Amino acid sequence: xxxKLEYTGLSDAEVQASREKYGENVLTPPARTPMWxxxxxxxxxxxxxxxxxxxxxxIAVAVYHxxxxxxxxxxxxEPAGIALAILLATVVGxxxxxxxxxxxxxxxxxxxxxxxxxxxxxxxLEIPKRDVVVGDIVxxxxxxxxxxxxxLLSAVSVQVNESSLTGEPMATKTTVEADFDKEATYPSNxxxxxxxxxxxxxxxxxxxxxxxxxxxxxxxxxxxxxNTQTPLDKQLNTLASFITxxxxxxxxxxxxxxxxxxxxxxxxxxxLSFGSYLLSTAMIAVxxxxxxxxEGLPMSVTLSLAMSMKRMLAxxxxxxxxxxxxxxxxxxxxxxxxxxxLTQNQMRVSEADFAYAPDSNTKEIIYEGIAANSTAHLxxxxxxxxxxxxxxxxxxxxxxxxxQGVDYAALRNQAHVVEQLTFSTERKYMATVVDSxxxxxxxxxxxxxxxxxxxxCSQQITAQxxxxxxxxxxxxxxxxxxxxxQAMRTLGFAYALVGDDEPYFVAGHLAPHIRLTFLGVTAIxxxxxxxxxEAVAECLQAGIQVKIVTGDTPATAREIARQISLWKPEDxxxxxxxxxxxxxxxxxxxxxxxxxxxxxxxxxxxxxxxLVKLLQSQDEVVAVTGDGTNDAPALNAAQVGLSMGDGTSVxxxxxxxxxxxxxxxxxxxxVLWGRxxxxxxxxxxxxxxxxxxxxxxxxxxxAFLGTESPLTVTQMLWVNLIMDTFxxxxxxxxxxxxxxxxxxxxxxxxxxxxxxxxxxxxxTGIAFVLLxxxxxxxxxxxxxxxxxxxxLRLFFANFFNFTPVHEGLTRxxxxxxxxxxxxxxxxxxxxxKAFGNVQSAFSRLNTCKGFLWVTLIILAGQILIVxxxxxxxxxxxxxxxxxxxIFAATSIVLWIGEIYRxxxxxxx
Numbered sequence: 035x036x037x038k039l040e041y042t043g044l045s046d047a048e049v050q051a052s053r054e055k056y057g058e059n060v061l062t063p064p065a066r067t068p069m070w071x072x073x074x075x076x077x078x079x080x081x082x083x084x085x086x087x088x089x090x091x092x093i094a095v096a097v098y099h100x101x102x103x104x105x106x107x108x109x110x111x112e113p114a115g116i117a118l119a120i121l122l123a124t125v126v127g128x129x130x131x132x133x134x135x136x137x138x139x140x141x142x143x144x145x146x147x148x149x150x151x152x153x154x155x156x157x158x159l160e161i162p163k164r165d166v167v168v169g170d171i172v173x174x175x176x177x178x179x180x181x182x183x184x185x186l187l188s189a190v191s192v193q194v195n196e197s198s199l200t201g202e203p204m205a206t207k208t209t210v211e212a213d214f215d216k217e218a219t220y221p222s223n224x225x226x227x228x229x230x231x232x233x234x235x236x237x238x239x240x241x242x243x244x245x246x247x248x249x250x251x252x253x254x255x256x257x258x259x260x261n262t263q264t265p266l267d268k269q270l271n272t273l274a275s276f277i278t279x280x281x282x283x284x285x286x287x288x289x290x291x292x293x294x295x296x297x298x299x300x301x302x303x304x305x306l307s308f309g310s311y312l313l314s315t316a317m318i319a320v321x322x323x324x325x326x327x328x329e330g331l332p333m334s335v336t337l338s339l340a341m342s343m344k345r346m347l348a349x350x351x352x353x354x355x356x357x358x359x360x361x362x363x364x365x366x367x368x369x370x371x372x373x374x375x376l377t378q379n380q381m382r383v384s385e386a387d388f389a390y391a392p393d394s395n396t397k398e399i400i401y402e403g404i405a406a407n408s409t410a411h412l413x414x415x416x417x418x419x420x421x422x423x424x425x426x427x428x429x430x431x432x433x434x435x436x437x438q439g440v441d442y443a444a445l446r447n448q449a450h451v452v453e454q455l456t457f458s459t460e461r462k463y464m465a466t467v468v469d470s471x472x473x474x475x476x477x478x479x480x481x482x483x484x485x486x487x488x489x490x491c492s493q494q495i496t497a498q499x500x501x502x503x504x505x506x507x508x509x510x511x512x513x514x515x516x517x518x519x520q521a522m523r524t525l526g527f528a529y530a531l532v533g534d535d536e537p538y539f540v541a542g543h544l545a546p547h548i549r550l551t552f553l554g555v556t557a558i559x560x561x562x563x564x565x566x567x568e569a570v571a572e573c574l575q576a577g578i579q580v581k582i583v584t585g586d587t588p589a590t591a592r593e594i595a596r597q598i599s600l601w602k603p604e605d606x607x608x609x610x611x612x613x614x615x616x617x618x619x620x621x622x623x624x625x626x627x628x629x630x631x632x633x634x635x636x637x638x639x640x641x642x643x644x645l646v647k648l649l650q651s652q653d654e655v656v657a658v659t660g661d662g663t664n665d666a667p668a669l670n671a672a673q674v675g676l677s678m679g680d681g682t683s684v685x686x687x688x689x690x691x692x693x694x695x696x697x698x699x700x701x702x703x704x705v706l707w708g709r710x711x712x713x714x715x716x717x718x719x720x721x722x723x724x725x726x727x728x729x730x731x732x733x734x735x736x737a738f739l740g741t742e743s744p745l746t747v748t749q750m751l752w753v754n755l756i757m758d759t760f761x762x763x764x765x766x767x768x769x770x771x772x773x774x775x776x777x778x779x780x781x782x783x784x785x786x787x788x789x790x791x792x793x794x795x796x797x798t799g800i801a802f803v804l805l806x807x808x809x810x811x812x813x814x815x816x817x818x819x820x821x822x823x824x825x826l827r828l829f830f831a832n833f834f835n836f837t838p839v840h841e842g843l844t845r846x847x848x849x850x851x852x853x854x855x856x857x858x859x860x861x862x863x864x865x866x867k868a869f870g871n872v873q874s875a876f877s878r879l880n881t882c883k884g885f886l887w888v889t890l891i892i893l894a895g896q897i898l899i900v901x902x903x904x905x906x907x908x909x910x911x912x913x914x915x916x917x918x919x920i921f922a923a924t925s926i927v928l929w930i931g932e933i934y935r936x937x938x939x940x941x942x
Contacts, residue, residue: 043153052167059243076124088327183247184238191234233425265364269786281326285319338766350695358690363708365657372584377560381430388554403479405445407466462486484526494552517557521593527553565699577778588635642668710770721866727799767884813847821919849909857924865931872938
């Protein structure tokens with residue numbers, strides 16, 4: 035057999051020399067960041083940085099209190115609690131991202147051991163893909179994955195799927211220079227690594243392997259570090275900066291004002307006494323800084339992101355990078371690939387224009403002709419989904435037969451093939467001669483470009499019977515024009531009865547004496563996914579621009595845009611551009627043109643990346659979807675890259691989220707989750723910052739009144755860390771709210787704390803402080819042993835007579851104060867839940883089981899601490915009725931919120 039081989043191939047010595055010079059045929063995997071470094075990166079969060087500063091200051095305060103004897107070792111609880119909050123916020127996020135990375139690695143496994151047929155030393159060998167070297171002669175057959183870049187030495191009807199590189203699902207390859215496609219992305223005699231043979235067979239010489247292939251170059255480019263800051267990072271940085279500055283300003287006011295008060299009260303300065311006073315003042319200032327820091331915020335953000343990662347996976351979104359959950363909600367532009375995302379990535383018969391003459395077997399002839407005159411096969415997978423093996427256009431015909439309930443394999447097996455001409459670009463048709471059990475005669479079946487097939491036909495079958503081809507041809511051509519205007523591929527079908535001994539093919543073409551009967555045409559297209567038009571409409575309604583960026587032809591891309599209602603009747607040339615036109619325009623011209631662009635056809639990898647960067651320069655938040663290697667640079671450059679579950683490993687490696695079901699509808703769900711997540715984080719900030727404002731004001735007022743804070747370190751630890759963490763869990767567990775899709779995307783530079791939030795935080799915080807200080811005054815002037823004894827007349831009598839009952843507060847009164855403070859925050863959590871809409875806080879509670887459970891835990895936790903906390907929390911058990919009174923009285927916070935929302939609903 036080896037003596038008949040046309041190619042000798044490389045010798046063993048030449049293989050070794052080539053491998054040493056050009057390397058192995060494997061892609062260099064991206065450098066994995068060490069786990070310890072990934073963990074340390076969690077500490078780069080702006081709020082975590084503030085907490086680290088607060089931890090150091092808190093340690094200083096605790097050491098001071100212990101050293102001066104003002105407190106025991108319990109003073110160390112707060113720094114220990116802050117340290118715990120830091121660790122929880124960083125460890126949870128780290129563990130969730132590690133879990134996602136493991137799932138991703140399983141999804142993204144690459145097989146470098148796939149067998150490849152090569153010619154070496156005059157013999158055909160089967161070697162692993164990784165062992166292919168530059169200079170190897172590789173044999174290619176239908177269904178093979180092309181293992182490296184190369185030049186075709188011979189090609190017979192070669193068609194390849196280049197969608198992973200160009201978006202083109204079927205490209206014709208040839209070695210005949212006259213037939214080269216001048217507009218093709220890659221030369222017509224070049225085949226590329228990552229492409230798949232759809233039909234025909236050929237021989238290639240390998241010119242590039244591994245990282246040097248086009249596939250490898252894009253893979254390497256996709257690994258360039260993307261330092262694009264997410265919108266949430268920016269906003270948390272802004273919030274952290276504001277909190278830091280505000281706390282420092284308040285601390286400075288305390289230092290300056292208390293120093294001025296001391297100096298005015300002590301004309302003669304005692305430096306020892308002044309130094310002690312100054313140190314005490316400094317500790318109060320540091321306490322304000324510590325209290326101002328929202329310790330629960332990093333935990334809230336991390337919990338929200340982590341829970342969203344888990345829930346989004348259930349919605350077919352595998353999130354690799356935690357912040358991508360939220361960033362998707364900030365997207366203002368989605369640049370989407372066409373094939374496999376908007377469409378099914380499976381060619382199907384859209385229209386079958388056949389006429390069945392009465393009392394004839396025309397339908398059966400058509401079925402037999404399609405089954406016999408084909409080289410494709412169908413494979414039914416374990417999930418029952420039919421997969422096409424071979425040419426996708428022929429596969430579409432077989433799928434159409436299956437839809438008609440026809441077993442193509444049985445028809446093909448029964449019709450014995452006598453002779454066959456496979457499809458080629460030169461002929462534009464395929465012909466097969468069979469012995470037909472249906473017609474009990476030898477038959478030639480032909481399919482191909484209708485305008486060519488009709489040239490061989492003398493008549494056509496119509497509903498009225500046989501008519502001359504010249505009279506029916508205009509109607510057929512009008513139908514073809516209609517299909518082609520819809521960017522569909524058309525095929526014509528014909529047949530003829532032939533004798534057993536006559537020549538069927540002459541010089542690679544149908545014999546001139548054979549006159550065919552035309553059967554009709556089919557229009558074939560990659561159909562739009564059913565859910566896409568609705569999902570695109572939802573995105574547009576949400577204020578998100580959708581731009582189709584594809585390697586397909588302008589006509590096909592525009593037709594898909596029309597089918598998904600993106601392309602409107604009034605749209606024209608300004609709304610579509612091709613890759614070469616895009617590349618020839620300068621940035622300034624493109625920035626003027628981009629807002630109108632809806633479709634970029636014949637796009638190349640660098641066109642997509644350039645589009646993303648230009649959009650980002652206009653403060654757009656860009657999400658890119660894609661499944662091919664050609665999409666990787668843009669996926670990496672975007673704020674959120676969304677790869678498809680069956681996309682290339684290069685695309686998935688460059689992305690932040692993998693859409694497991696390849697559906698644009700899942701992308702819309704990701705936007706919904708992202709927006710709802712951002713709203714949940716805002717709700718927690720509203721809740722947390724209200725507590726911090728109240729606590730800061732209590733410390734600040736106490737500093738000037740000379741009174742100690744009625745809340746102990748351990749009590750603040752419960753409020754700021756444990757209770758807030760549960761509140762974070764409650765608000766993070768709120769389900770997504772469909773109403774957020776009616777809003778316009780937020781601006782990249784918006785503050786996370788809106789004007790409405792700011793008013794709520796300041797207003798509610800001040801109201802709480804006034805109420806709590808009023809309560810302190812009441813406790814000072816009335817001897818309280820139960821809330822049931824509450825009597826304002828007794829208070830006013832003692833207050834105006836300047837007769838405080840006692841200087842300090844009793845343990846029972848302090849416990850009441852602590853519980854009332856907690857329950858004010860408890861009810862305010864319900865108001866925070868309702869933030870962002872005018873609906874009642876009780877609406878949709880049946881879908882918020884997590885929220886309800888957490889509120890019960892907070893309620894039970896407070897009662898438990900007061901009941902058994904004792905000296906650790908400086909509390910004493912309260913009477914059962916006191917709990918009822920506290921619960922009912924503090925609920926006024928919720929009812930005021932409910933009345934406010936009701937008024938807004940009525941006004942709206």
